Amino acid sequence: xxxxxxxxxxxxxxxxxxxxxxxxxxxxxxxxxxxxxxxxxxxxxxxxxxxxxxxxxxxxxxxxxxxxxxxxxxxxxxxxxxxxxxxxxxxxxxxxxxxxxxxxxxxxxxxxxxxxxxxxxxxxxxxxxxxxxxxxxxxxxxxxxxxxxxxxxxxxxxxxxxxxxxxxxxxxxxxxxxxxxxxxxxxxxxxxxxxxxxxxxxxxxxxxxxxxxxxxxxxxxxxxxxxxxxxxxxxxxxxxxxxxxxxxxxxxxxxxxxx
Numbered sequence: 001x002x003x004x005x006x007x008x009x010x011x012x013x014x015x016x017x018x019x020x021x022x023x024x025x026x027x028x029x030x031x032x033x034x035x036x037x038x039x040x041x042x043x044x045x046x047x048x049x050x051x052x053x054x055x056x057x058x059x060x061x062x063x064x065x066x067x068x069x070x071x072x073x074x075x076x077x078x079x080x081x082x083x084x085x086x087x088x089x090x091x092x093x094x095x096x097x098x099x100x101x102x103x104x105x106x107x108x109x110x111x112x113x114x115x116x117x118x119x120x121x122x123x124x125x126x127x128x129x130x131x132x133x134x135x136x137x138x139x140x141x142x143x144x145x146x147x148x149x150x151x152x153x154x155x156x157x158x159x160x161x162x163x164x165x166x167x168x169x170x171x172x173x174x175x176x177x178x179x180x181x182x183x184x185x186x187x188x189x190x191x192x193x194x195x196x197x198x199x200x201x202x203x204x205x206x207x208x209x210x211x212x213x214x215x216x217x218x219x220x221x222x223x224x225x226x227x228x229x230x231x232x233x234x235x236x237x238x239x240x241x242x243x244x245x246x247x248x249x250x251x252x253x254x255x256x257x258x259x
């Protein structure tokens with residue numbers, strides 16, 4: 001039987017250790033092609049390149065035998081998926097996996113995530129897609145504990161499929177290489193960032209700002225991604241890209257809009 005074609009991408013850049021780990025894991029499951037940003041694109045959300053040139057080139061990062069085809073892209077994670085589907089691949093992928101992100105994309109972080117936006121772009125095209133993140137922002141993060149869970153989730157998704165109109169947001173707790181306690185299917189926790197800007201003066205006298213902030217969890221539920229992660233479990237949140245607030249339609253229909 002033909003191996004499944006798995007398109008791999010990320011938002012930390014094509015040389016990021018998380019991506020290199022994910023490539024190795026996917027090579028054990030299927031045929032891999034990589035299309036990833038040529039530089040870090042964290043926090044880009046679902047941005048696409050519309051007013052600038054977009055470049056892509058074949059690259060060699062791993063020189064070992066059996067290394068997959070890899071392409072760097074000058075654009076965003078969403079650009080990588082669009083370019084892969086329209087210009088690079090000669091057949092439709094069976095799965096798109098994005099990551100492994102260096103840092104959490106649980107809770108409200110999913111809104112800003114380039115990792116998840118790549119998965120969502122694939123989902124919009126009807127391709128099963130999963131975003132993987134490790135809750136460790138270090139470039140030297142230890143991904144060993146995440147390996148078994150990632151391969152298990154991808155294998156199950158290939159067998160059973162992913163519900164139409166959704167992609168999977170998978171976050172893995174920082175375990176310093178130890179295997180997490182298990183896997184829990186969760187809802188997205190309600191949270192936000194209490195943000196502030198650190199105002200500074202450049203050597204030339206110009207004002208500039210650094211964004212900083214503190215994560216604020218507003219949800220005490222035990223069925224959330226944040227609860228699972230804080231208790232040592234991998235979290236899976238089915239994430240939809242139809243942003244319609246269906247519960248609010250009737251409320252607005254009660255307004256006097258037609259008089």
